[in-house]
Amino acid sequence: MTDLGYYCMMIAFLFSSYAFLGPYMGLSRKGVMLRSVENAITAVFVLLTVASIALLYALVTRDFQVEYVANHTSRELPLFYTISAFWAGQDGSLLLWAWLLSLFSYIVVLQNRYKNRELMPYVISVLSATELFFLILLIFPSNPFSRLPFVPENGQGMNPLLQNPGMIFHPPTLYLGYVGFTIPFAFAISALITGQLGEGWLKSTRGWIIFSWYMLGIGILLGANWAYQVLGWGGYWAWDPVENASLMPWLTGTAFLHSIMIQEKRGMLKVWNMVLIIVTFLLCIFGTFITRSGIISSVHAFARSSIGYYFIVFIIISGAYSFYLVNKRKGGLSSEKHLDSLLSRESSFLFNNLILVGGAFAVFWGTIFPIVSEAVRGVKITVGPPFFNKIMTPIGFLLLFLTGICPLISWSKATWSNFRRNFLIPTISSILFFIILLVAGINHIKAAISFSLCFFVFITILLEYYRGTRARMQLLGEGVIRAFVNLNLKNRRRYGGYLIHIAMLMIFVGITGSSAFSIEKEVVLKKGESIEINSYRITYSDFKIERKINKFIAQAELIVTNNEKQIGIMKPVKAFYLNQMDQPVSEVFIRMGLKEDLYAILAGYEEFGRTAIFKFLVNPLVLWIWIGGAAMTAGTIIAVWPERKR
Amino acid sequence: MRYCWKYAIALALMLLVYSFNPAVYALTVEEVSEYLMCQCGCNLTVKNCNHTGCPSATPMRAEIKRLIELGKGRDEIIAVFVSRYGETVRAVPTKSGFNITAWALPFLSIIGGGIIISILLKAWVAGGKDKEKAPISQDESEYDRQIEEDLKKID
Numbered sequence: 001m002t003d004l005g006y007y008c009m010m011i012a013f014l015f016s017s018y019a020f021l022g023p024y025m026g027l028s029r030k031g032v033m034l035r036s037v038e039n040a041i042t043a044v045f046v047l048l049t050v051a052s053i054a055l056l057y058a059l060v061t062r063d064f065q066v067e068y069v070a071n072h073t074s075r076e077l078p079l080f081y082t083i084s085a086f087w088a089g090q091d092g093s094l095l096l097w098a099w100l101l102s103l104f105s106y107i108v109v110l111q112n113r114y115k116n117r118e119l120m121p122y123v124i125s126v127l128s129a130t131e132l133f134f135l136i137l138l139i140f141p142s143n144p145f146s147r148l149p150f151v152p153e154n155g156q157g158m159n160p161l162l163q164n165p166g167m168i169f170h171p172p173t174l175y176l177g178y179v180g181f182t183i184p185f186a187f188a189i190s191a192l193i194t195g196q197l198g199e200g201w202l203k204s205t206r207g208w209i210i211f212s213w214y215m216l217g218i219g220i221l222l223g224a225n226w227a228y229q230v231l232g233w234g235g236y237w238a239w240d241p242v243e244n245a246s247l248m249p250w251l252t253g254t255a256f257l258h259s260i261m262i263q264e265k266r267g268m269l270k271v272w273n274m275v276l277i278i279v280t281f282l283l284c285i286f287g288t289f290i291t292r293s294g295i296i297s298s299v300h301a302f303a304r305s306s307i308g309y310y311f312i313v314f315i316i317i318s319g320a321y322s323f324y325l326v327n328k329r330k331g332g333l334s335s336e337k338h339l340d341s342l343l344s345r346e347s348s349f350l351f352n353n354l355i356l357v358g359g360a361f362a363v364f365w366g367t368i369f370p371i372v373s374e375a376v377r378g379v380k381i382t383v384g385p386p387f388f389n390k391i392m393t394p395i396g397f398l399l400l401f402l403t404g405i406c407p408l409i410s411w412s413k414a415t416w417s418n419f420r421r422n423f424l425i426p427t428i429s430s431i432l433f434f435i436i437l438l439v440a441g442i443n444h445i446k447a448a449i450s451f452s453l454c455f456f457v458f459i460t461i462l463l464e465y466y467r468g469t470r471a472r473m474q475l476l477g478e479g480v481i482r483a484f485v486n487l488n489l490k491n492r493r494r495y496g497g498y499l500i501h502i503a504m505l506m507i508f509v510g511i512t513g514s515s516a517f518s519i520e521k522e523v524v525l526k527k528g529e530s531i532e533i534n535s536y537r538i539t540y541s542d543f544k545i546e547r548k549i550n551k552f553i554a555q556a557e558l559i560v561t562n563n564e565k566q567i568g569i570m571k572p573v574k575a576f577y578l579n580q581m582d583q584p585v586s587e588v589f590i591r592m593g594l595k596e597d598l599y600a601i602l603a604g605y606e607e608f609g610r611t612a613i614f615k616f617l618v619n620p621l622v623l624w625i626w627i628g629g630a631a632m633t634a635g636t637i638i639a640v641w642p643e644r645k646r
Numbered sequence: 647m648r649y650c651w652k653y654a655i656a657l658a659l660m661l662l663v664y665s666f667n668p669a670v671y672a673l674t675v676e677e678v679s680e681y682l683m684c685q686c687g688c689n690l691t692v693k694n695c696n697h698t699g700c701p702s703a704t705p706m707r708a709e710i711k712r713l714i715e716l717g718k719g720r721d722e723i724i725a726v727f728v729s730r731y732g733e734t735v736r737a738v739p740t741k742s743g744f745n746i747t748a749w750a751l752p753f754l755s756i757i758g759g760g761i762i763i764s765i766l767l768k769a770w771v772a773g774g775k776d777k778e779k780a781p782i783s784q785d786e787s788e789y790d791r792q793i794e795e796d797l798k799k800i801d
Binding site: 231233340342355361373376379601 | 734
């Protein structure tokens with residue numbers, strides 16, 4: 001079965017080569033030959049599906065002669081995690097990348113059977129070039145089917161940190177985003193090659209752009225949730241290079257999502273949009289490179305290898321070719337550039353783009369600075385969380401401010417009176433809100449500014465809903481609920497977008513609250529002793545050691561009271577996995593709440609739990625980050641839901 | 647109403663000044679340990695390293711506590727660790743020499759981009775005065791336009 005998988009990858013390589021070279025050999029000019037190239041894409045999808053099934057089969061049947069299976073599974077590993085071992089290591093996750101790309105390419109072929117026929121040969125060529133790159137990695141340095149010269153009795157098992165439900169969904173979701181951005185990139189390059197530089201390629205890929213952006217965003221949030229629940233240090237974001245690698249394309253992708261609106265509505269910013277999608281694609285590849293090469297020290301150290309050079313070559317070649325094409329077509333990309341007023345939605349979107357891309361650059365610069373420093377000064381330094389927090393806080397404030405003002409300024413021309421009318425209430429109310437926060441005793445100025453800006457944006461969005469609902473009520477005689485529902489249903493893209501903005505506010509509120517007001521205490525407790533943190537009293541009541549399928553767990557029992565009333569029992573765990581008994585893993589216990597999370601870590605114990613070391617944290621408002629993720633999902637669904645034809 | 651803004655801003659500034667508490671500020675272990683990297687290879691800060699009995703983070707925290715009790719400030723404590731482990735122990739680059747580019751470049755790039763955008767916008771507005779207004783794309787939803795028109799009527 002594993003031989004079959006390897007041969008499938010080899011044959012897929014041949015088909016991808018054919019699909020890549022087809023347009024350059026003049027095949028595209030004949031419809032029949034284009035169909036042939038499209039069939040090659042179908043074949044690649046089928047072959048890589050078989051290869052993926054072969055790897056899954058090897059994992060599930062515990063074929064330990066396959067090196068990848070031996071390195072990432074063991075007989076004790078539950079089936080759930082055995083399947084997720086597919087993307088737990090480098091070789092498997094690269095196969096996942098390649099398979100997803102083949103699936104997306106196949107869907108693109110189906111979607112464009114009867115449209116975009118001029119673009120399609122080159123779209124297929126670009127997609128196949130990317131597929132070829134991953135197949136080269138899979139066939140040569142990173143073959144998931146390579147065999148050991150012997151059959152081990154058992155595998156090494158999975159890294160305990162990866163044995164968490166979050167790991168089932170986080171990597172594939174992130175990869176859906178990374179791979180998804182290849183589609184608009186392929187259409188953009190195809191438009192550059194063919195000279196069809198209008199809005200056609202944007203309209204054809206709008207769904208893909210939103211899908212990829214959403215998946216990347218949700219993948220980031222799932223990763224943050226995994227870190228919060230598994231890494232056991234009480235936080236969800238450590239500005240780790242691998243985390244940063246996923247944030248960068250999301251930021252540029254967000255900028256792209258906004259700036260294409262200007263191209264769609266005004267025909268402007270064509271060059272900028274090309275640059276943005278190229279940069280976003282390159283950052284997606286860069287993200288995979290950072291994750292897989294281990295070139296920068298990371299907490300994701302389970303993913304190191306020497307395939308970095310392949311990525312560097314691919315990034316340089318694709319970047320150079322893409323920007324060469326942009327330069328070659330710059331005449332065709334020029335557009336009527338005129339505005340009636342400095343105060344317009346176009347100008348506010350441009351500044352929004354500047355902040356988003358500036359933010360991405362700040363993250364990029366901080367991430368690679370250790371390498372730059374080593375190259376220039378010969379001294380390797382560390383760029384840790386405090387640096388990013390300091391740099392990104394003002395950038396975040398600016399972004400919030402612009403999120404508030406952008407949607408309410410008219411296209412092309414806005415008057416100052418219109419501007420004042422729209423912003424008087426939000427501005428005064430947010431200043432009052434800021435004052436109330438200070439009077440209420442919040443003397444963390446950055447947090448007060450952040451909350452006030454969130455309030456400002458929220459009021460602007462609320463007013464937008466109010467004005468729209470009122471307009472429907474007065475002109476169409478609808479009731480308030482009907483008017484509100486119809487307002488959302490009749491222009492899903494606009495109001496779905498507003499809901500996504502509200503989701504971002506929730507995330508900002510959660511980040512601000514947990515960053516500014518988190519309280520932590522580390523204590524040694526004997527059984528029966530208590531500790532007070534914030535308004536909670538926590539009593540260490542019991543301790544036990546249990547055997548589970550693939551691990552031993554040491555579990556403490558803590559009785560939690562709040563204002564003399566028992567509100568629950570917390571059971572933090574120290575887990576000793578059979579394959580890594582010397583590296584116990586903390587399984588934290590979190591009591592989640594809208595106001596705050598109570599977070600308990602069993603850091604250690606002595607004398608079978610007679611005394612135990614605990615770390616407790618009170619993290620305010622964290623739940624709003626995850627609620628924001630749910631709201632982002634709802635907003636995206638509303639935004640992409642097809643409008644009913646009128 | 648015209649002066650509301652000014653009064654609100656003045657009031658906010660007064661409260662801002664009032665809210666700053668000049669009381670003596672006690673340094674905590676967490677406030678120092680978040681600026682130092684754990685040396686056990688976990689790639690987390692000393693504050694965040696969660697290894698049970700970590701051979702690096704645990705003694706470093708104890709040392710930080712001891713130095714705070716001796717009355718040392720954050721920068722002095724960090725300097726003690728830098729002399730022991732080298733530059734890599736810092737979680738944040740210094741704001742001197744070449745490292746200043748780490749801090750300055752992101753903001754300089756945003757300021758530079760802002761200047762370029764401002765110049766472009768002025769040029770586009772100047773161009774717009776000589777030309778007819780570009781039509782808004784037909785792609786804009788009919789309903790979107792209708793709502794805008796309706797809102798104008800009401801306002």
